[in-house]
């Protein structure tokens with residue numbers, strides 16, 4: 270069975286992000302593989318270690334710098350990688366259209382997608398990809414097992430968790446709790462050098478045109494009111510409750 | 521000229537950084553307080569392949585170079601200079617084998633060093649800088665070498681799989697009679713006393729190692745009679761680059777902690793980072809860090825490309841450790857009173873990095889090396 274793990278590269282969580290004009294300025298920022306995507310790579314490796322015959326293909330759509338994240342996935346244990354290189358900013362739907370073509374061309378039966386991207390916080394790609402492929406999908410998966418031509422997956426719902434069984438092919442989105450991603454080892458980093466990292470272009474996969482165009486980016490800045498309440502405990506608590514109820518409107 | 525790391529080097533750096541910040545950094549203060557030798561984490565580092573990375577591939581290693589070693593060293597030094605020393609001082613046993621070992625010796629000794637620590641026994645209680653004055657004796661008896669003597673300040677002594685021991689024979693005086701002998705860690709007659717009360721790098725295991733009628737086959741001698749001192753010096757010409765690398769880590773940590781603190785600490789109604797007196801300290805740390813990193817990577821590149829490197833590595837070690845020492849001292853100053861307390865990580869940086877100016881040749885000796893090469 271072929272497994273595609275979709276991955277992207279995002280600014281390191283420690284990075285301080287600035288804007289320059291109406292765009293986010295990422296110069297000088299350290300990038301890493303999106304942590305959510307690491308769960309997908311790790312889960313694919315665990316399926317193999319559990320005895321399944323699998324080929325793990327890392328699949329990424331993005332600029333040249335994504336290569337670093339792709340190499341990380343090869344060092345952790347993906348067998349080969351396809352990098353659809355582009356500087357275009359695609360919305361989730363157009364990304365899904367391109368990636369769906371790539372998934373079909375690879376003949377994959379199981380696709381892992383990070384539950385939510387760490388940079389723009391969107392959780393749309395997984396479901397959109399399943400929609401384009403016409404496959405079932407399980408969101409926010411915390412537990413997964415292969416059973417014949419199906420997978421049994423436990424995932425979060427608003428009120429708790431539920432366990433479902435879906436027939437393959439399927440799309441699984443990952444999240445914290447699914448597994449504990451391993452470190453790559455130095456020997457595996459060196460072995461990854463010999464693994465295939467194939468370059469492709471969006472045009473190779475029908476080149477969906479972006480549905481939305483980015484016209485400006487801004488960073489939310491939180492400012493403090495620096496309000497101090499004086500008086501004894503009862504007075505200041507009353508003032509605080511009033512402020513929370515009437516000004517902040519959170520109570 | 522190209523300043524880019526290769527994709528593999530970037531991955532190695534990333535792995536070392538992740539391991540160091542997730543596994544080492546959070547535990548370092550406790551190891552320091554209790555003088556704990558972190559055996560499990562040393563094992564974890566070895567399992568990830570971070571140990572003795574210079575062992576050639578044909579002998580079961582990764583065959584990586586000094587630059588990769590420097591990348592790892594900086595990341596480990598950032599998290600804990602003591603842990604860095606455990607891992608990188610092990611290289612001191614690998615390099616002599618690489619430089620002077622025969623194929624047969626490499627086949628015999630490298631496999632044990634792929635996952636096991638090495639220790640390099642040069643210094644003695646009465647001689648450190650003047651290493652050629654060593655007293656530990658090697659006698660040739662039949663097909664064996666019998667080693668007698670006591671080595672002092674031995675990093676990994678007592679917790680290693682392999683010792684490389686510098687000794688003297690009766691053949692000649694000074695460095696002419698010296699030999700370099702490989703002694704298995706479990707050889708009968710080897711014992712050690714752990715040294716307690718170090719100022720810093722307290723998680724690294726430092727010991728007095730005693731050799732009492734230790735018998736090893738003659739074929740454990742690296743090079744010939746009279747080569748010992750030369751092998752030791754050539755080894756240090758390389759390995760002190762790792763001391764420079766660890767120093768970079770300490771300096772970078774001092775800078776990061778200082779920037780973080782200066783932004784949040786307020787005095788006179790504004791963050792202290794608004795004060796030029798503080799800004800200049802940060803700027804000086806950054807200048808020292810970046811310039812010594814260039815020198816360190818340059819020295820490593822010279823080694824990896826088989827160029828003469830003794831002077832460059834002496835400059836790197838001396839400069840980087842001096843820079844790191846003053847960065848650590850300034851970091852305490854930026855932190856004010858809190859910097860003096862062990863609730864904050866900066867006082868440990870100073871205690872730890874003091875050693876970088878002393879071991880693998882004091883910084884005075886580095887200056888002697890550089891001056892000598894100028895006046896030759």
Ligand SMILES: Cc1cc2nc3c(=O)[nH]c(=O)nc-3n(C[C@H](O)[C@H](O)[C@H](O)COP(=O)(O)OP(=O)(O)OC[C@H]3O[C@@H](n4cnc5c(N)ncnc54)[C@H](O)[C@@H]3O)c2cc1C
Nearest residue numbers: 640641642643647648649673674675878879880881882884
């Ligand atoms: C924690 C720790 C770990 C160590 N690990 C190891 C190890 O693994 N293996 C090992 O072999 N050794 C190790 N050492 C020993 C270390 O390398 C020596 O301490 C160092 O080389 C200095 O030698 P010394 O202590 O005998 O000082 P000395 O040589 O007595 O020097 C005393 C002072 O005189 C100065 N001085 C001496 N000669 C000259 C000169 N010609 N010109 C100018 N100044 C001079 C020195 O710079 C120093 O300031 C370790 C030491 C420590 C503290």
